Amino acid sequence: MTDTPFPGRDFVADAQARFDALANYQVTLKSTSAGAEPVEVLYAYRKPGFVRMDFIRPHAGATLVYSPETRKVTLWPFGVDTFPRLVLSPDSRLIQGPQGRRVDRSDIGALLVNVRELQRHGDTQIVGVETIGMRRASHVVVTRQSAHEVIGVFRYELWFDASHGLPVKVVSEGASREPIETVLMEDLRIDVPGLQLEPFG
Numbered sequence: 001m002t003d004t005p006f007p008g009r010d011f012v013a014d015a016q017a018r019f020d021a022l023a024n025y026q027v028t029l030k031s032t033s034a035g036a037e038p039v040e041v042l043y044a045y046r047k048p049g050f051v052r053m054d055f056i057r058p059h060a061g062a063t064l065v066y067s068p069e070t071r072k073v074t075l076w077p078f079g080v081d082t083f084p085r086l087v088l089s090p091d092s093r094l095i096q097g098p099q100g101r102r103v104d105r106s107d108i109g110a111l112l113v114n115v116r117e118l119q120r121h122g123d124t125q126i127v128g129v130e131t132i133g134m135r136r137a138s139h140v141v142v143t144r145q146s147a148h149e150v151i152g153v154f155r156y157e158l159w160f161d162a163s164h165g166l167p168v169k170v171v172s173e174g175a176s177r178e179p180i181e182t183v184l185m186e187d188l189r190i191d192v193p194g195l196q197l198e199p200f201g
Contacts (some may be wrong), residue, residue, distance in 0.1 A: 009126070010158065011140050011160045012115050018165040019109045022190050023047055024096060024197060025166075028056075028187045030184040033099060045107045045194075050200040052075070065200055066103045073103055074201075097142065099152075106164060108185075118142050132169050133186065136162040151182055153180060164190060 024046040031039040040056040043091050049068035055061065064075045073095055075086040088095055090104040097106070127139035134199040137159035144154045150173060165186065172180040 011138055012119055014165050015160055016112045024192055025190045026192050027188040028186045031181060033181045034179060044197055046200060051103055052198055052200050067108050114150045115142055115156050118144050133170055137168050185196050
């Protein structure tokens with residue numbers, strides 16, 4: 001910890017407002033979970049809920065796209081426009097993350113909804129300003145009250161980027177403070193020009 005942010009500031013609410021204002025974003029997600037292989041994905045999101053995930057590891061080359069219009073996921077295990085092409089429901093276990101996360105609930109907005117819910121039933125602490133990679137970020141901890149949890153999470157640690165206000169690192173923990181998942185969000189680009197985004201269909 002090197003600085004102390006302004007007291008009383010709600011970084012979670014600020015991030016929600018920033019997310020509500022954006023049209024799309026692209027980011028490299030690096031996720032580690034207990035008992036699971038590390039996951040690295042080039043992730044793209046476009047409102048009102050289109051998602052594209054290009055896998056770097058594991059399953060290098062696989063691509064999946066979720067459309068809120070059809071509420072279906074198209075999966076190309078060996079790359080876009082190759083055989084086979086699978087059309088799946090977003091609740092299919094084949095495409096759920098290590099913690100059961102669904103692709104249609106994988107965006108930053110869905111994360112912030114969960115954090116806000118825990119925040120309403122818990123305590124929020126502003127730890128300070130730290131460096132995550134090359135970014136300055138405000139470190140915030142949200143801890144549940146004794147009888148409440150959100151999707152199995154009892155505690156979130158979040159680091160909100162000083163420039164754009166969105167999270168660049170998230171750590172979730174269970175009831176015994178055991179780590180559930182750590183997610184790094186690198187090279188986050190907001191409101192990317194349409195021609196620079198990979199297609200969502």
